Amino acid sequence: MNVGMGSNLYLGLVHHPIYDxxxxxxxxxxxxxxxxxxxxxxxTFGIGGFFIITPLESQVLLADRIxxxxxxxxGSVYNPTRKESLSLVRVSRTIxxxxxxxxxxxxxxxKRVATAASPHPRNIDFEFFRxxxxxxxxxxxxxxxxxxxxxxxxxxxxxxxxxxxxxxxYNHLSVRSAVAIILDRLLGDRNSRY
Amino acid sequence: MNVGMGSNLYLGLVHHPIYDxxxxxxxxxxxxxxxxxxxxxxxTFGIGGFFIITPLESQVLLADRIxxxxxxxxGSVYNPTRKESLSLVRVSRTIxxxxxxxxxxxxxxxKRVATAASPHPRNIDFEFFRxxxxxxxxxxxxxxxxxxxxxxxxxxxxxxxxxxxxxxxYNHLSVRSAVAIILDRLLGDRNSRY
Numbered sequence: 001m002n003v004g005m006g007s008n009l010y011l012g013l014v015h016h017p018i019y020d021x022x023x024x025x026x027x028x029x030x031x032x033x034x035x036x037x038x039x040x041x042x043x044t045f046g047i048g049g050f051f052i053i054t055p056l057e058s059q060v061l062l063a064d065r066i067x068x069x070x071x072x073x074x075g076s077v078y079n080p081t082r083k084e085s086l087s088l089v090r091v092s093r094t095i096x097x098x099x100x101x102x103x104x105x106x107x108x109x110x111k112r113v114a115t116a117a118s119p120h121p122r123n124i125d126f127e128f129f130r131x132x133x134x135x136x137x138x139x140x141x142x143x144x145x146x147x148x149x150x151x152x153x154x155x156x157x158x159x160x161x162x163x164x165x166x167x168x169x170y171n172h173l174s175v176r177s178a179v180a181i182i183l184d185r186l187l188g189d190r191n192s193r194y
Numbered sequence: 195m196n197v198g199m200g201s202n203l204y205l206g207l208v209h210h211p212i213y214d215x216x217x218x219x220x221x222x223x224x225x226x227x228x229x230x231x232x233x234x235x236x237x238t239f240g241i242g243g244f245f246i247i248t249p250l251e252s253q254v255l256l257a258d259r260i261x262x263x264x265x266x267x268x269g270s271v272y273n274p275t276r277k278e279s280l281s282l283v284r285v286s287r288t289i290x291x292x293x294x295x296x297x298x299x300x301x302x303x304x305k306r307v308a309t310a311a312s313p314h315p316r317n318i319d320f321e322f323f324r325x326x327x328x329x330x331x332x333x334x335x336x337x338x339x340x341x342x343x344x345x346x347x348x349x350x351x352x353x354x355x356x357x358x359x360x361x362x363x364y365n366h367l368s369v370r371s372a373v374a375i376i377l378d379r380l381l382g383d384r385n386s387r388y
Contacts, residue, residue, distance in 0.1 A: 006362075033227045033368075033370075036368065037368045037370055037371055040364075040366055040367055040368055040371065041367060041371050043361070043364045043366070044359070044361030044362070044364050044365070044366070044367055045361065045362065046361075046362040081364070081366040084364060084366075085364070085366065165238070165378070165382075166383055167237070167238030167239065167240075168200075168238070168239065168240040170234075170237045170238050170275070170278060170279070171238070172234055172237070172238070172275040172278075172279065173234055173235065173238055173374070174227075174230065174231045174234055174370075176227075176231055176368075176370055176371065176374075177231055177234065177235050177238075177370065177371070177373075177374035178374075179371075180367070180370075180371035180372075180374040180375050181374050181375060181378045181382070184359070184375045184378060184379070185378070185382075188359075188375070188379075189360055
C-alpha cells in the first residue's frame with residue numbers, strides 16, 4: 001500500500017436526501033455514534049476528511065457543538081485520541097457543498113462514489129475500485145446514506161456506485177459497520193494481515 | 195467459502211474483566227448501539243450466536259429487556275430485521291458461562307480467541323485464522339473487550355490471540371467497527387468482491 005493512500009479519499013455521511021422506511025425522501029437526525037465511529041475509522045485508515053451532510057440548521061449546530069467539544073473543549077483533554085479523529089470532521093449543508101469544498105481545497109474536481117445495500121446496474125466491485133484509487137490522482141468522495149439509504153437520484157448521479165456488502169441473505173448492516181468494512185476492503189493492509 | 199461457514203463461530207462482548215482508562219480492572223456498562231450493530235453484523239455473516247457478557251445483575255436485566263423488546267415485543271413488529279439479528283443475542287455472567295453454553299449446545303469444547311488493539315506475543319494473523327476456521331470442526335468464541343480492552347489474563351488464557359487491525363499510527367477503533375472488520379476479514383466473500 002502506498003504511503004498516503006487514502007488521503008485523497010473523503011467520506012460523506014448523508015442525512016438528506018435519503019429514504020425513510022416508506023421510501024419517502026427525508027432528512028434524518030444526526031447520531032452521535034455515527035460521528036465518533038466513522039471519524040475513528042477515518043483516522044485509522046488515513047482518510048482525508050469526513051463530511052456530515054445535513055440541510056437542517058439545528059443539526060448543523062448540534063454537529064458543530066459535538067465536534068468542538070472534542071477538538072477544542074473539555075473532551076480534547078479528557079480523551080486526546082478523540083481530538084485526533086474528530087479533527088477530520090466537517091459539516092456541509094448539501095452533497096454539492098461538500099464536493100465543492102474538496103474540489104476547492106485540492107484544485108481538482110472530486111469524483112463521487114455512492115454506496116448502497118442493494119445492487120445497482122453500474123456497480124463496481126472492491127477490487128476494481130482499489131485499482132482506481134491506486135492509479136488515480138483524483139480525490140474521491142464516498143457517500144453513505146443514513147436511514148434507508150441514498151436516493152436513486154444520488155446513486156444515478158454519482159461517478160461510481162460501489163457493490164453492496166453481501167451478507168448471507170441479510171443486508172441490514174448499520175452505516176457505521178458498512179463504513180468500517182468498506183474502508184478496510186479499500187485501504188486495509190492486506191499483505192501482512194491476510 | 196463453505197456454506198454454513200461462520201455458524202461454528204460465536205462472539206462474546208466482554209464487559210468484565212476489562213481495563214478502564216487507568217488500566218484498572220472494571221465492569222463497563224452495556225451500550226445499546228453495541229448490541230444492535232454487532233447483532234446485525236453477526237446476522238450478516240452467518241454467526242452462530244452473540245453473547246453479551248456482564249456480571250452485573252442490573253445490566254443482565256437491561257440487556258434482556260432490550261433483546262425481548264426487539265425479539266418478542268413492539269420492536270419485532272416495527273422492524274422485523276432487528277428481530278432476526280437480536281435473536282442471535284444471549285446474556286452470560288462470565289466468559290466461562292458463555293463458553294460452557296456453547297460447549298453444552300454443540301457437545302464439544304469451544305476454543306477461545308482473544309482480540310486486542312495492541313500486539314501480543316502469540317498473535318495469529320487473519321489468513322491463518324481463516325484456514326483454522328475452514329479446516330476445523332471446533333466451535334470458536336471470539337472475545338471482544340469493551341472499555342480499554344480485555345485483560346492480560348483473558349488474552350493469555352485464550353487458545354488464540356488475533357492480530358490487531360493496524361491503522362496508520364492510530365489504533366482507536368470502536369469495538370463495533372473492530373467486530374465489523376474482523377468478521378469481514380474472516381468470513382467476507384472475498385472471491386467475488388475483491
